[in-house]
Every structure is written in structure tokens, then in C-alpha cells.
Amino acid sequence: MKVILLGSFEKKECDNKINVLTPYGQKINEQTGGKLLEQLNVAGHLKHCKSRVFYNLHADYPLVVVVGLGSHDAGYNEQEDLDESRENIRAGIGSGVNAIRNLDANVDLIEIDPCTNATCAGEGATLANYSFDEYKEDTLKAKNFSFKLSQVDASLADQFERGTILADFQNKCRNLMEQPANHLTPTRFGEIAKELAEPLGVQVIVHDKEWAEKMKMGSFLSVAKGSDQPPKFVELHYKNTSDDVKPLVFVGKGITFDSGGISLKPSSAMDEMRADMGGAANVLTTIACLAKLKAKVNVIGLMPMTENLPSGKATKPGDVVFAMNGKSIQINNTDAEGRLVLADALCYADTFKPQLVVDIATLTGACIVALGHTASAVFSTSSENYELIRSSSVETGDRVWRMPLFKAFTKMTTDSVLADLVNISKDAKWGGGTAIAAAFLKEFVGPNTPNWMHIDIASTMENRGDYTYMKNGMSGRPLRTLVHFIEKYFSK
Secondary structure, three states: EEEEEEEEEEEEOOEEEEEEEEEHHHHHHHHHHOOOHHHHHHHHHHHHHHEEEOOOOOOOOOOEEEEEEOOOOOOEEOOOEHHHHHHHHHHHHHHHHHHHHHOOOOOOOOEEEEOHHHHHHHHHHHHOOOOOOOOOOHOOOOOOOOOEEEEEHHHHHHHHHHHHHHHHHHHHHHHHHOOOOOOOOOOHHHHHHHHHHHHHEEEEEEEOHHHHHHHHOHHHHHHHOOOOOOOEEEEEEEEEEOOOOOOEEEOOOEEEEEEOOOOOOOOOOHHHHHOOOHHHHHHHHHHHHHHOOOOOOOOEEEEEEEEOOOOOOOOOOOOEEEEOOOEEEEOOOOOOOOHHHHHHHHHHHOOOOOOEEEEEEEOHHHHHHHHOOOOOOEEEEOOHHHHHHHHHHHHHHEEEEEEEOOHHHHHOOOOOOOEEEEEOOOOOOOOOHHHHHHHHHOOOOOOOOOEEEEOOOHHOOOOOOOOOOOEEEEEEHHHHHHHHHHHHHOOO
């Protein structure tokens, strides 16, 4: 069965709200002799993300579904720091796809109204058309997650395709973050990187433990000591620019399971720590997405991959290790391991003489204390670069928020009895803990790195009803924001 999904804005007229079909919706309405709008109006104006289903109204479509797109006059909302016109389309179209699924009809194809922004329509539809259930038997799998999606307006096919590509790679990121840790080991992550990225023209190098030892990555290797799974250091190169363009080096935390190590986490919700490699998942899928889009960028991806587990070999609180740059680190809490693996990756990033290094990690619970699940925390040495990623997030609906790199936080990282730095501060409470972690990382940004940005995505790791166009679970955020940001960075 073929279904068409149309959008309807609400517009205030005198004291009432009326339905205003999109341009393509008006075309379909004309083909029904005006019956579509007439029947839509019977129940009054259609609220945002609510749907109505019409049967046998159009000769080509047994089902016509109309979804509310919110205000006709929506635009940039300064208070929300959001382009609501774009986000309303994503949310509306995603809700429409969910409504069609709930009909339990034998639908094969959904044709999507561009709704004045075909890219956003493609994003909303594709993000909604995803469920992680690959380990369930067929009878338990979510129904109707096999819709084919297409754009009704051929002139906008390229825009719609861009939206579906962006969303598809976010879905790939979601899939990686959901994978059980016994299936997605550091070794398997390296294999997936090759399978996903190499066919798109990305060079993939998977370094082993011996390489990391040769590079004197003592900080990274200290985290891996407790696990029987061998650590891997995955390196990606994608270049579609002239040789004189310096790279952006993108670093992602790759803890495929985080028990906390000897500083063991509480058992409640520990299963969610399979997604503690969300930073690495974002690096891999963002670079693969850029390659798929044939973006004119020069990006290197670095992903230190390991588990953080307790054992007789594991790092103990109070141990001292040395990072690649020679700095000594007192490890007072083995659950503050993300900054340890990133420290060596940042040192290695500096060897490429980049124009910018960006690291991304599900780093601190304090980030959730500070921001809830509303936005990813960004620390940047450049206001220009922060503004670039902020404006990108306004467009994608996946927001970021700037946090401080004050010297006061740096001082807290040097309060060590035994070493140059300590990986946890006694002052790392509440929201300030995320800033202390960023200050620690800043100590490993090398002399060849003129600009650096740290993104803490602990606050956006999961979707908990925040986005109606995604099922609850691991979110794959903020992939679309990252793609926009990197494209803009190289086009400025």
C-alpha cells in the first residue's frame, strides 16, 4: 500500500486558528476537488504533531495522512536558541510516520511532503523510521520499521536525499551506541570502521596495544589494564581538499563498556554504559557521513578504544601513570577514565599540526546536572568556532551550550600529592565537574594545535522523550550538528 504524508500549518485568523496546507498539500487538495481540506476542517485546526487519516479520498493513495506542523509563522526562537520552523517539520513528519505505523496497515511506501524544507522532512521521516531490535526474534521485533520513504516533489529530491543521509548516519551512530558490549568490543569496532568507512573512500588504520606502547600512551593503556579485551586505537583519514589545507582532527572517547574499574559504579543502569563509546561512534559516523556527502573537508578521526573493568591487573586509585607528552597523572578515581584515554589521543592529534582539534565524549555525569538532556556542553578556545557550532545546532535542532574554561578549574586539576595532575578533583561536584574535566583535557592540547574544542555529550547520550521523531534509547546526538559544523568550518 502506498501512503502520502502531508503537512498542515496552523495560522491565526482573527480569534481562531485555521489549517493551512503546505504547497504540495494544496495540490493534493485540488486533486480531491477540495474534499481533503473540507474534511480536515471538520474537526477544527490540527495541532502540532497530531495526525488525521483519510481513507479512499485520492485515486492514487488509499490513505492520505495529514500531520500538524505547528505555527505558520514559526522561525528563530531566541529564548530556545532554535529554528522552530525547521524543528517543527522534523517533529511533525516524524510523528506522522509514527502515526502511520500505529495504523497497523500493510504499508510499503510513504511518500513525503517536503513541507517547505525537504531536508528537514527527510531527517524527521528517517529518524522516526528506525528501531534497534536486531537481537530479538522476528515475533518480538517492532512492526512496520521497513517503510520505504520517497519525496513527492522530484525537484527537491537532492534536498530530501541530504536529509535522509544525515539521519541515516545518525541512525548508524544510534545502532553502535546500542550494541551490547559483548558484541561490540574494541576489536569489533575497528572492523566495523573498516566495513563502514573504507567503501566511502576513508582510510582506516587500526593500531594495536604494541603501537600504543611504542607511542608511550601510558594514560590510555592504564584504562585498558583491567580488561581481557585488547585495546585498539582507530585512526581515520578523509581528505577532499587541496594539499595545503590543514586537517581538523576529531577525537572520540571509545570506552565500549565502563564499569568504573576499581572505583566501581552502582549497578543501577550500569547496562547503559555500553554507550560510553558514544564519542567514538560520533567520530566514525560523522566522518563516514561527510564522505558519503563528498564534503570538501580534510578530517582525521582518532578513537582510543577499550573497556574499563576491575580485575587483579586493573589500575588502582592512587596509581601514577605518564601520558604521551610526559606529564604524570595521579589516578584517584578509575571511573574518571574518559579523560585518561582522551589525554593521549589529544597528544597524538597534535602531531598532525591541525588547524583545529575537536574531542567528543560521554564524559561526566556533571554535564547532566548542568544541562539536563537539553544540549551538549561545549568548551572552546575560540568564540568564532563556538558560534559556528552553535549556529549549526540552531539549524539542526540538536543544541549545544557553551561552558567555561576558567583558570580556577585548571587549578583544581593540579591539586595532586604525587603527580603533575590528578584525574579527579575533590571539588568535582554538581555541574562544575564537567568544567574540571575539560580543564584536565586542556593540559594535553599540544603546541601545534592553535584551537581546541571539547564536547561533552553525557547529557545527550539518550533520548528520553525529548525528540518525538526518535524512539527512546541511545540518540546518536549530535551527529547532524557536527556534520553541519565541519562543512561550515571548511567553507568559511
